[in-house]
Amino acid sequence: MTGRSAASRPHDWPIAVRVVDLGRPLNGLEDVVAYPRTRVFVQDEGIVLGSVDIQNLWQAVSGVRLRDALANGLAYAVLRRNLERRLGSVHQAALTADVSVSIVIPTRDRAEDLRRCLAALQAQESPRRVEIIVVDNRPGGLATPQTCAAFPRVLLLTEARPGLSYARNAGFAAATGDVLVAIDDDVTVPAGWLERLIAPFVRPEVMAVTGHVLPVELETESQCRFEAYGGLGKGFTRFEVDGAWFRSVRGAVPTWHLGATANAAFRASIFPDAAIGLLDEALGAGMPTGCSEDTYLFYRILKAGHTIVYEPSAWVWHRHRRDMAALEQQIHSYSRGHVAYHLTTLMRDRDPRALVRLGWSLPKSYLWRAYARLRGRSDYPLRLILTEVSGNLAGPWALWRSRRRVRRLGRSAPCLARDCRAPRATGESTGTHAVQMESPLTESPASQPALASLARPAG
Secondary structure: OOOOOHHHOOOOOOEEEEEEEOOOOOOOEOOOOOOOEEEEEEEEOOEEEEEEEEOOOOOOEOHHHHHHHHHHHHHHHHHHHHHHHHHOOOOOOOOOOOOOEEEEEEEOOOHHHHHHHHHHHHOOOOOOOEEEEEEEOOEOEOHHHHHHHOOOOEEEEEOOOOOHHHHHHHHHHHOOOOEEEEEOOOEEOOOOHHHHHHHHHHOOOEEEEEEEEEEOOEOOHHHHHHHHHOOOOOOOOOEEEOHHHHHHOOOOOOHHHOOOOOEEEEEHHHOOOOOOOOOOOOOOOOOOOOOOHHHHHHHHHHHOOOEEEEEEEEEEEEOOOOOHHHHHHHHHHHHHHHHHHHHHHHHOOOOOOHHHHHHHHHHHHHHHHHHHHHOOOOOOOHHHHHHHHHHHHHHHHHHHHHHHHHHHHOOOOOOOOHHHOOOOOOOOOOOOOOOOOOOOOOOOHHHHHHHOOOOEEOO
């Protein structure tokens, strides 16, 4: 046996993350001897079809074992992909090149993450006009301006009011694109991501598109636990929901299953609509509520009768938090925000279905998960379940504090209809550094060092 014995290590982490392409020979994985387990993402022409986990126990994975694992775990997905190719339905209709795009990236003192994100965006290829907007949510430091200075086609804005919703709203209000893309500064995008994400907007009823989010690494306990918690991705199967689905749900509308603004796109016309509007400033990171600004935006889009598409082919890499303290804080925030979301739909939208989630299905799920853990059917830690419960209980107080803070700080500037916006000249400043990107995104050699740190392909 190569490496240490299975009995010498009690945990199932770290997990190697590798990528194989069906268009290339499936060789063995020789560089996984430091890992007890390997997660292999399988892609075809840039589309990730699924993943398989291999218990390699600190040994290399042979080509035969790799092929067997793929055949056993992903046979249906591969066969379906081949059938779609034969039928000519692999490639969906493309959005016309006259549709412009704005990509909005809020950031807060994470220069290295931001640099990787911008480098990967610079490597995208698109025939359309694209602008990239970075919103500094902690202005005054040098790290973010210096990072953006290395990417001269980036528009840098500042939003001094703390809160992810404030920052993203500032970017949306300043954006000039027909489609507004939201990503986080700790994601990295692969080739072809942008065009796959915006392609569903070829249908006029589609107002939002979300994409898959994959872990770029699973090196620590916290990163593996976050994936067990649910991660940020929503699976490899495409789906869509609309106003009819919204009205048909008997319990609380589960918009948290639709994706996240770590990887999402919106038709710009929805934000001036009074029935939808911008992100709720009282929800989201940087506020006591901690999250759920995106799930409530999805709720309002569906309530207005529009369609949301989950497009897993538009996937991104995400770098999860590396230490347990940060993970527990994140899960507590998610749990506070989850309750805050339901209370918002109950009090603001008069939707009584929130009571079903708060009073029945949520407590029931915790009891069931705790029972499964105590019976040895799950290895998800009880302390994280208790962290979730604690966050839920703190949700009402967090929402009250957030609403009070928004009243003190003020609401975001309204997002004007596209036809009402004054054209912005390149370099024009409104109290911010501004450089607009007018030419199509093309691959640049400068972006390659950042991409080398992504999950390594096999072989």
